[in-house]
Amino acid sequence: MLSEFSLIALFIVIVLGFAASLVLIPVALRKLGIVPSQPSAVKSEPYECGLETTGPTWVQFKIRYYFYALLLISLDITVVFLYPWAVEMQNLGPAGLVTVFVFLAILAVGYLYAWRKGALEWK
Amino acid sequence: MTVGLDYNRIIDVLPEDLASGAVAFEAHGLVIQPEVLTGIAAFLKTEPGLELDYLCSITGVDCTEYFEVDYLLYSLKLNHRFTLKVRLADRSEPVIPSLTGLWLGAELQEREIYDLLGITFSGHPEMKRIFLWEGFSGHPLRKDYGHGH
Amino acid sequence: MEIGSGMNSRDLDLHEGHVIEDLRNSAVAGLPEPSGWLTEEIERNIITTTVDKFLNWGRKTSLWTETSFTACCTFEFISTSSSRFDIARFGMEVLRSSPRHADLMITAGTLTWKMAPQIKRVYEQMAEPKWVIAMGACGISGGIFADSYSVVPGYNRILPVDVYIPGCPPRPEALLAGIELLRKKIEKRSIAKGS
């Protein structure tokens, strides 16, 4: 029984290893002096069309951005749920089909509500 | 064909207090005193039959004895044009009334003349340099500006 | 115009004016070309040559240009990067407007003192290894505007320039020749010198 999970464990190890290597390779290259690196004060400052940034940037943002973020997340998560369903669609049969469409309908209602309330227009 | 208005026709129509400001008549335009500039310009813009509603261009010239500012005006409806010239003998503090109240188009051009020639336009919403940076010494288009650096 | 935290555009003008004046007074001589290692003979062993060959091949075949173009040469650069002269053959069709992704700055056009601090700042914000091509007579010596009161006589006053391309504007073929020169220069880089 345990062996079935070994594949998943291997998968996790590979993923973590790959992620770690992506982070560590540039650091290693820089330490070994293969890749040049001359950090400087100006280089770490934000880039704004070639000028220093002026004025406060940590300010209270418009609430509008929050709505966009919310809508985006709600619609993205559905994709996460759709993937496993799509893989197992054959075995689930018609019942699975119905449940997914109910799931999507509920989401559509939420989307239409936001649309009707004008969360998408920028006022 | 854009017809150049004859300054005699303008002089006859000008009201008395403004006409007194007219100094000389040259082939290229009517030379007037700075004090009556706004009055004459407003008159030329609104007088039916003249309606010079389009300020085409403003040119600043340093003629060593005086500064000269030429205003070229068009009437798009009646298709004629006229030039006003203002001469300022005072080289240290040259000041001319700004025409931004009459034509929005004067704003940037006046700032350019202020920047490159040093003529201040009183009543201009934002009288500051336009091309050069704050801290640039002198006004390059003046004849006595040291050449290059 | 009010900017917030008590500043208005007048203060900004004054501050920027000081930055320009300081740069103008300090940038009086041409910066040396960053290619001292071109002439020296570098002792290379097996490892460094293979790594060099691989690194330099990667760098020279995908130079991403920073769009810090100022004047007329811009349109000759655009002609070069459009379908006819096709700079994509050199892997350079990607134009980056942010210095973070760029590794080559082609200075297409006249540089004025008011623009100099911005170009210098964008250059400093580019990640190493980076190169500069001074395109056009204005880039080399101020060109036709050299004796003007507001023009920087040549980009090497504020940037270390790798390749100079004469012409006003240089033809696309001249620009491609300049890029070929730069690629030869990149091939000579070596990690042994701690490039």
Added chain:
Amino acid sequence: MAINTEPVFLNLGPVHPSTHGVFRMRALVDGEVITDIEPVFGYLHRGIEKLAESKSYRQFLPLTDRLDYVSSMNNNMAYVMAVEKLAGIEVPPRAEYIRVIMAELQRIIAHLLAIGSFFNDMGTFFTPFFYMFIQKEKITDLFEMVCGQRLLYNYMRFGGLSHDLPPEFIPALNRFLEEMPSEIKKYERLLAENEIVLARSKNVGVLPREMAINASAAGPVLRASGVKWDIRKDDPYSVYDRFEFDVPTGASGDCYDRYRVRLEELTQSLEIIRQAVAGLPKGKVLNPVPLRLRPPAGEVYSHIEGNKGELGFHVISDGSDKPYRIHVRAPSFINLTALRNMLIGWKLADAIIIFGSIDICLGEVDR
């Protein structure tokens, strides 16, 4: 309970992909909407008018190429006509016709680039721009055939032109004239009825008629606001009075109208070139003029219809061989007067499109 949000100060600065060069705008942005904006000029101020005072009339000619470096032929023509008017120089008819052909070809290039970059700002990443650039390269070949340069031609002289047309020019021009109308239809089919284009440019950045006149706008910007003012028609210079063409104007002065006016002007320019080629007289192209030209003391203002608007040269001479003062009436520079009123209240993405629809060239704005 209202949460008070503070506006953020933002630089649409000199190093920016869609400011058509080194133009800068200081924007105060409340969320996405611009509450206040201040254009900053001077990043390409090379002091051309000051350089004019230390150069002879002929030496100033190459500097006019670099004013609006996308319409060098028009700049040359305007300056050359001003000095000819001042010095009373006659131009042979063949040269006048060739000047009109060159000026209209240059207008086509400039409008193609204006429309191309307008769609570039709108987000069609370089596709229409490259289509239009193919046609621009064809005209650049024609110019290179005539004067050897691709961008800054220095082609015209006081009293005519520097070179006559090579024999292969007219056939090449005719080939271009045949294929260009189908290209323009292609642009129209591809872009004019595209709903994204309509959604993003209809009623966006409206420049009302009175504001356009009051702010001295010129060229396609003025005509798009419904003012029928074209110097080729209203104050014909050179031989323009011999050609039939009409002046397209827009209705509401929004970004879409400015695009439509420029697109229609392409067809009109083709029409003018066709008539000019048909009526091209024989003969010489240059009345020789002394190298060190000394026009009589005096001043002249001569203007032409450049592709961005009225391009005028106010030349003042004191009788010597160096101009006392040359002032350039730069249409791009003065068209920007109304920029602030057009941008305030719009979202940042629309501001880029409105600014792109004015179509400026920094060489002419900052001189």
